[in-house]
Amino acid sequence: MSILLVVLEHDRGDLPVGSLEALTVGRDLAASMDASLEAVVVGDADLTAVAGEYGATAVHQVTNEMLADYGPDAWGEAVAQLVRSVAPAAVMAVGTDRGNEVMAQVAARLDLPFVANCLSVEAGDTWSMTRVQWGGSLLEDSTLTADTKLVSFAHHAIEAAPGGAASPTVKTFEADLDHSYTATMITDRVVLASGVTLSTAPVVVSGGRGVGSEDAFAPLEELAELLGGRVGCSRAVTNNGWRPHSDQVGQTGTRIAPEIYIACGISGAIQHWVGAMASKNILAINTDSDANMVTKAGYAVIADLHEVVPAISAEIRRRRGQ
Numbered sequence: 001m002s003i004l005l006v007v008l009e010h011d012r013g014d015l016p017v018g019s020l021e022a023l024t025v026g027r028d029l030a031a032s033m034d035a036s037l038e039a040v041v042v043g044d045a046d047l048t049a050v051a052g053e054y055g056a057t058a059v060h061q062v063t064n065e066m067l068a069d070y071g072p073d074a075w076g077e078a079v080a081q082l083v084r085s086v087a088p089a090a091v092m093a094v095g096t097d098r099g100n101e102v103m104a105q106v107a108a109r110l111d112l113p114f115v116a117n118c119l120s121v122e123a124g125d126t127w128s129m130t131r132v133q134w135g136g137s138l139l140e141d142s143t144l145t146a147d148t149k150l151v152s153f154a155h156h157a158i159e160a161a162p163g164g165a166a167s168p169t170v171k172t173f174e175a176d177l178d179h180s181y182t183a184t185m186i187t188d189r190v191v192l193a194s195g196v197t198l199s200t201a202p203v204v205v206s207g208g209r210g211v212g213s214e215d216a217f218a219p220l221e222e223l224a225e226l227l228g229g230r231v232g233c234s235r236a237v238t239n240n241g242w243r244p245h246s247d248q249v250g251q252t253g254t255r256i257a258p259e260i261y262i263a264c265g266i267s268g269a270i271q272h273w274v275g276a277m278a279s280k281n282i283l284a285i286n287t288d289s290d291a292n293m294v295t296k297a298g299y300a301v302i303a304d305l306h307e308v309v310p311a312i313s314a315e316i317r318r319r320r321g322q
Contacts, residue, residue, distance in 0.1 A: 002035040002089035006056070007079055009099050012069065013045035017200070018094035020054055020160035025121075025153045026092055027055035027164055033123045035089055039168070040082060042075050043067040048170055055164025060086070064175040070098070071185035076105020078175035083110060085173065088148060090123075095152035107150050114150040115142055119157050127151075156257040156278035196230060198247065203229025204258045204279075206249055207237060208272075210265020210286065210305060214242040219309045220264060226316045229258065234266050250275035264305040268293025285309065 006026040008019040023039065030037035038058040039051040044067075048059045062078045079102060083091060091106065093099035095117040107114035117132040119139070127144040132154050144151070198204065205224040207217055217231065224231045232249040233242070249256055251271040261279035266272060268284075268291055276282065277296075284297035285305045294300045301308050 002033060003086060004030040004033060004035045004037055005040050005060070005083070005086065005088045005091045006037065007040045007042070007091065007093040007099070007102060008047055008051065009094055009096060009102075010041070010043075010045050010047065012043075013047070015045075015047055015050060016094075016096075017160055018096050018099065018155050020050075021155065021158055022092060022094040022099070022153055023051065023054035023056065024160050024163075025158060029090075029092070029121055029123060030055075033089060037164070038088075040079060040091075042078055043069075048168055052165050052168040053162045054160070055162075056168045057165045058169040058171055061170055061172045062175055063172060064177045066177045066179070066182055066185075067175065069186045071182055072098075072101045072105055073184055074177055074181040075102045076109060077177060077181050080106045080109040081175050082173050083148060090149040090151065092151045092153060095154045099152050099155075103150055103152050110148070110150075112146050112148055112150055113144060114152075115144050116152045117154045118151050119154055121151060121153075155255060196228070198230045198232055198249070198254045199256055201230040201256070202259045203227040203262070204232045204249065204256050204260075205229060205262045205264065205309075206232035206234065206266060206276075207243075207264045207305075208234040208266030209236040209240075210267075211237070211242070212265075212306075216306070217242065219306070219313065223262070223309055223313045223316075226313055232256065234269075234272050248275075263293050263297065264309060266293050267291045268296060 006022050026037050036057050037055050039056040040060045041047050042062045051059050066074050093103050100116050103114050118129045120130045122128045127149055129142050131140050133140045205220045207220050220231050233247045237243050238245050238248050251274040255275045257278035260281040261276050262283045264285045282297040283299045284294045285301045285308050286294050289302045
């Protein structure tokens with residue numbers, strides 16, 4: 001039986017939802033290939049149980065003392081060595097910055113083509129896929145022919161769902177690495193914010209140029225706090241210095257997938273839409289009924305955000321008896 005490997009992105013054992021999305025997609029793809037779905041865990045993280053819950057029949061634990069933290073060269077070389085050893089039919093990962101970086105490293109080291117950010121894949125002797133291009137403004141139909149297919153699946157393109165094997169076989173693979181692979185390596189971290197993050201928040205309240213100033217974000221902060229969410233912003237806001245880049249939603253910021261995205265005074269340029277389009281629901285608050293964000297949103301309030309946002313917060317407090 002052929003093998004489909006899914007490289008699990010993780011941060012010292014902390015598994016993001018994107019890796020679960022990759023396993024979910026991989027499970028269906030492996031079934032269509034009549035292949036065994038097997039997970040790849042780089043480093044000492046114990047992810048066997050969750051990999052099995054999402055369908056992996058085996059887990060390849062790639063070990064080396066230089067894999068204690070993330071480094072693109074070390075991870076790429078380690079996975080490339082595993083691929084040479086296992087000879088899978090295909091290798092995939094989630095299309096995050098890190099997932100695409102590792103897969104690009106693998107492709108370069110194995111001299112194989114790599115197709116990133118796929119939305120759908122049809123397996124066969126030649127694979128057919130649709131993938132995101134130009135920051136989400138273009139969908140491209142592609143074909144892929146290679147002895148080992150390398151792909152990544154677009155982040156937030158599908159819902160992660162468990163299903164499959166309960167107790168995967170663990171296979172240890174010792175990578176042969178030296179210090180030349182640690183030229184780029186995470187050596188320290190600075191915590192900018194604790195608790196729920198912008199990428200994982202169930203509610204995101206974002207402001208654009210229409211908010212008007214740094215101080216005018218206070219009502220948006222209040223609403224986000226009441227709803228247990230986070231505040232985001234558009235690129236125009238960060239360009240004006242009203243909010244830090246870490247709050248930016250968009251192609252060059254954070255891609256989000258909340259239960260509801262409340263876009264206040266945001267016109268909705270394509271770069272911003274790329275970061276927000278995976279939201280389950282979108283409420284746009286804007287005085288311009290023709291704004292791109294308004295036309296794409298499932299719900300819209302055509303009014304002044306400075307009146308609407310405080311009114312929403314006041315109604316929430318009233319219903320809660322606060």
